[in-house]
Amino acid sequence: MERTLSIIKPDGVERGLIGEVIKRLEADDLKIIAMKMIHMTKAQAEGFYAVHKQRPFFESLTTFMSSGPAVVMVLEGENVIGRYRELMGATNYKEAAEGTIRKEFATDIEKNVVHGSDAPQTAAFEIAYFFNSFEIVR
Numbered sequence: 592m593e594r595t596l597s598i599i600k601p602d603g604v605e606r607g608l609i610g611e612v613i614k615r616l617e618a619d620d621l622k623i624i625a626m627k628m629i630h631m632t633k634a635q636a637e638g639f640y641a642v643h644k645q646r647p648f649f650e651s652l653t654t655f656m657s658s659g660p661a662v663v664m665v666l667e668g669e670n671v672i673g674r675y676r677e678l679m680g681a682t683n684y685k686e687a688a689e690g691t692i693r694k695e696f697a698t699d700i701e702k703n704v705v706h707g708s709d710a711p712q713t714a715a716f717e718i719a720y721f722f723n724s725f726e727i728v729r
């Protein structure tokens with residue numbers, strides 16, 4: 592069993608896509624074991640994306656991620672990290688496969704609606720960044 596962190600980013604919440612994303616998770620049998628709405632401060636977004644600190648898009652990305660409410664979830668299942676990344680599609684929506692969340696809904700390489708962890712180690716860091724053990728229900 593694997594766990595991953597999912598975020599419906601501020602653009603997804605603003606555009607009314609919470610239900611659309613959750614519908615797709617459930618349709619693909621990705622089990623939600625924690626969920627809440629948050630509004631990250633700039634500092635919290637910077638800590639979350641610390642791995643991208645040197646990237647040219649870091650400033651813009653962390654401003655965007657702290658610009659409004661987001662929904663954070665923990666998903667659990669076999670190979671859930673890869674399965675959820677498949678549902679999301681490529682980072683750049685222009686390169687994302689047909690039928691993926693980003694292909695259908697992203698408007699920009701940055702405003703791409705959803706986040707998903709990319710490996711077990713990053714998933715562990717990202718889940719612990721937003722959830723304590725009492726908030727994870729299983």
Ligand code: IDP
Pocket residue numbers: 648652681682700701702703705706707709
């Ligand atoms: P991922 O979200 O698919 O794992 P990462 O490379 O980890 O992609 O990048 C984190 C986030 O940073 C992306 O989801 C996107 O919002 C933003 N981002 C990535 N590359 C660029 C870029 O070239 N320009 C602007 N924003 C970017």
Ligand code: MG
Pocket residue numbers: 707708709
């Ligand atoms: Mg990433």
